[in-house]
Amino acid sequence: MDHSTHNKIVIFIWSVADDLLRDVYVRGKYRDVILPFTVLRRLDVLLEPTKEQVLNSYRPLSAVYIEI
Numbered sequence: 001m002d003h004s005t006h007n008k009i010v011i012f013i014w015s016v017a018d019d020l021l022r023d024v025y026v027r028g029k030y031r032d033v034i035l036p037f038t039v040l041r042r043l044d045v046l047l048e049p050t051k052e053q054v055l056n057s058y059r060p061l062s063a064v065y066i067e068i
Contacts, residue, residue, distance in 0.1 A: 013038070 017030045025033055047054065 013034060014030075017034055021030055021033060
């Protein structure tokens with residue numbers, strides 16, 4: 001990824017933060033919110049092909065833990 005593309009992505013992410021997080025979080029704390037959500041989204045995309053298998057594995061386990 002070249003520097004120009006990287007800058008465009010960064011500007012886009014911060015513009016979304018300004019539009020959606022304004023008055024919800026203190027401006028200096030945006031980075032505390034943006035980074036975790038970016039990581040979660042990337043994990044979501046990576047795990048998408050196996051999502052149904054994961055959910056099928058989770059259902060029986062969740063029933064056991066809920067009963068405890």
